[in-house]
Every structure is written in structure tokens, then in C-alpha cells.
Amino acid sequence: MKYLHNSEIGAHGQLRSSNCVVDSRFMLKIKGFGPKCFQELEHKNMNASLANPSST
Incomplete structure (x- = not known):
């Protein structure tokens, strides 16, 4: 994790x-x-796009 940071x-x-x-x-x-895990991440990203359509 230190390497990633x-x-x-x-x-x-x-x-x-x-x-x-x-x-x-x-x-x-x-x-x-x-x-x-990847499905949950995709779902979060989709919800964020729907909540703020001008950001896409």
C-alpha cells in the first residue's frame, strides 16, 4: 500500500x-x-453519473 501511495x-x-x-x-x-467487488464499483459509478449528468 505504501508503494501505491x-x-x-x-x-x-x-x-x-x-x-x-x-x-x-x-x-x-x-x-x-x-x-x-467490480459490480459494486460499476454500480457506484453509474449512480454518480446519474446524480450528476453534466460531469460525463
């Missing part, structure tokens, strides 16, 4: 350390961000 991305959204695991090759894996 210092990168041009600058934020990590709802990512928490409890969603991060390290595999046997010491590669970071992010869990808990499956299709449902």
Missing part, C-alpha cells in the same frame, strides 16, 4: 492488508476483489 496511482481504494497474501514464490496476491 508513492506511485502515480496515489490511492488504494478499499484495499486492506488483510486482502494481501504472499505465495510460495514471495509474490503478492490480492484476494477478495472478485466479480462482486
Whole structure:
């Protein structure tokens, strides 16, 4: 997360350390961000667009 904060991305959204695991090759894996998470994000974005149509 520190890397993300210092990168041009600058934020990590709802990512928490409890969603991060390290595999046997010491590669970071992010869990808990499956299709449902992306559907909720899409739904939030759609609602924001409907609430403020001039911003699109």
C-alpha cells in the first residue's frame, strides 16, 4: 500500500492488508476483489453519473 501511495496511482481504494497474501514464490496476491467487488464499483459509478449528468 505504501508503494501505491508513492506511485502515480496515489490511492488504494478499499484495499486492506488483510486482502494481501504472499505465495510460495514471495509474490503478492490480492484476494477478495472478485466479480462482486467490480459490480459494486460499476454500480457506484453509474449512480454518480446519474446524480450528476453534466460531469460525463
